[in-house]
Amino acid sequence: MTSSLLTKERLLGMYRKMLLCRMFEDRVNSLFLQGRMPGTIHQAQGQEASAVGVCEALSPGDMLTSTHRPHEHAVARGIPVKALMAELFAKSTGCCHGKGGSMHMGDAELGMLPAIAIVGGGIPLATGYALSFKYLKKPNIAACFFGDGAVNEGIFHETVNMAAIWDLPVVFICENNKYGASTPIDSVMKVKTVSARASAYGIPGRTIDGNDVVSVYEAVSEAGERARSGQGPALLELETYRFAGHSRSDPGHYRSKQEVAEWKTKDPISRFETRYLAEGFLTREIIDRCRASVEQELNDAVEFAESSPSPLPEECLADVYAE
Amino acid sequence: MSMLNNVLAKPEVEGRKLSIVEALREALREEMRRDERVILIGEDIGIKGGFGGAFTVTLGLSDEFGSERVIDTPISEAGFTGIAVGAALGGLRPVADVQYADFLFLAMDQLANHAAKMRYMSGGKLRVPMVMRAPVGATTRGSQHAQSLESYFFHVPGLKIACPSNPYDAKGLLKTAIRMDDPVLFFEHKLLYGSKGSRKESGGLEVFGVVPEEEYLLPFGGAKVVRQGGDVTIVANLLMVHKAALAAKTLSAQGIEAEVIDVRTLVPFDWKTVFGSVERTGRLVIVHEDTLTGGWGAEVAARVADSCIGYLQGPIRRVTAPDTPVPFAPVMENFFVPSVERIVATVKELCQG
Secondary structure (H helix, E strand, O other): OOHHHOOHHHHHHHHHHHHHHHHHHHHHHHHHHOOOOOOOOOOOOOOHHHHHHHHHOOOOOOEEEOOOOOHHHHHHHOOOHHHHHHHHOOOOOOOOOOOOOHHHOOEHHHOEOOOOOOOOOHHHHHHHHHHHHHHOOOOOOEEEEEEHHHHHOHHHHHHHHHHHHOOOOEEEEEEEOOEEOOEEHHHOOOOOOOHHHHHHHOOOEEEEEOOOHHHHHHHHHHHHHHHHOOOOOEEEEEEOOOOOOOOOOOOOOOOOHHHHHHHHOOOHHHHHHHHHHHHOOOOHHHHHHHHHHHHHHHHHHHHHHHHOOOOOHHHHHOOOOOO | OHHHOOOOOOOOOOOOEEOHHHHHHHHHHHHHHHOOOEEEEEOOOOOOOOOOOOOOOOOOHHHHHOOOOEEEOOOOHHHHHHHHHHHHHOOOEEEEEOOOHHHHHHHHHHHHHHHOOHHHHOOOOOOOOOEEEEEEOOOOOOOOOOOOOHHHHHOOOOOEEEOOOOHHHHHHHHHHHHHOOOOEEEEEEHHHOOOOOOOOOOOOOOOOEEOOOOOOOOOOOOOEEEEOOOOEEEEEOOHHHHHHHHHHHHHHHOOOOEEEEEOOEEEOOOHHHHHHHHHHHOOEEEEEEEEOOOOHHHHHHHHHHHHHHHHOOOOOEEEEEOOOOOOOOHHHHHHHOOOHHHHHHHHHHHHHO
């Protein structure tokens, strides 16, 4: 049913984006381990279908909000990887001029607010953006990423309720990767699914295979169209898994090797390859070509970032106020 | 309290007099007429047959502008504050409203982590043009409907703060705040609202002031010398401006001429006016209803000590609430809130001691 909605060209584009997300994260990981970039990082390897499926369903004027794990969201949204890499390298050419870093990457002009690293903090911002879209009669929606950890924040309840009573054009997207840092979601939530909570707000809720990029795309498209046509928000739960630890310093001892291995068999990228190699339109040659071009794009980004100037120390003082 | 009434209201010019509530309402109405992007959002602000906000400031505005622009929310302070931040990022100019400033703690993350930092984190690309109105002041409601919270926000880079003491300033500053591209905390004192509304405050001041019919804006960062004097500088805000002015009158009868400065906005702060005054008088007393430790007066004392130490003829004194929650019993509350008598005694001790 699914492929009929998407042209092969579009599917290949989504595939390349998933590769770009994954290889961006892998490259960042190795640069970080080499000590070439400061700070900490929260990586999303394994969640590419979620990032790409969601962003593929958005229009240019739509607004995305993200979390402390924003790299793949930003890549999928189409923010140039040069600007993202430069931000991670704390350079003035970064998308936030070096003031954001890993946890705040984004560029509102390109449809993604600087990521919000307070758990649940982006939820009201996306909803407020949706209020402005509705008020200004723009045909846009806000899409709001948050993790399973965020659904137990009070701000989730307050905001989803308001979005619901006002029929705001926002899609709430919970990337349920099963753990809030080290805490398993089923130890902090009595209901079986996050999407079950939607009924408490009188909005549609669905749990989706978050490692299937086409399913994600279709679900977000459907919820997005509903929101665009004034019928209000929806809560989508994308079931996925992060292959990396919570942050760079986390070896992930709270997860069994078996569980990790099981999820690796559901790797969104290899699943895509297996499926479409079988269907015949994806070939090894295309895969190799995609990988090579992504590799080149990342090489260019790293070179750009490393050769970019650092901000002046005293630029710390600017941008506190607009006037 | 009645002695306090209209200490400041010897109008320099004749003209239409309004209460602060009326002045604020007029500012909202004018800005909403002028700019469609201005919306109001808060609890009980537009319900038909309702209050027009806890202190009637928005009364009648939903009749003119409808529920699309005067948005009544559930009791969800964090949620609607965050929505206001998002709406501001999205191009609107929301004026949010908490019924009591004490409830701002519920929305602290939204104000301190998001409103204040989105511009900075974006590398200067974003603007957050929103206003958060919040009534402060002890009014026999006990500890949780009474606090003066200016200092909490004074400490957060990225926020601006207004605290008007009279109708003229209230209107001019609110209009400026709404047009400003930065998030503004707008503190209003419950005892200064005026008693014309349906929800009159007992013990409130009849602070009516001349508010011109023609449009005006009042810039942030301009303190007002309410009374000139050469012996001591008294810096105050909100209700304390009125108490300081009355204290100055009493002191004058005893031969001490106090210069009273209404800070009007805490961020930006008009250091020049305060420093200039202290350099002339050589003495400084700071008066605020907020508690003592870490209050904004501490910052004023530090800056004056840093910049004007050579001019000071005595220690810098603060007349503030003590470091306790706000008590309920009127006798205790009167002890808690800085009084005219305490200001007079402090100044006398400083000048004569």
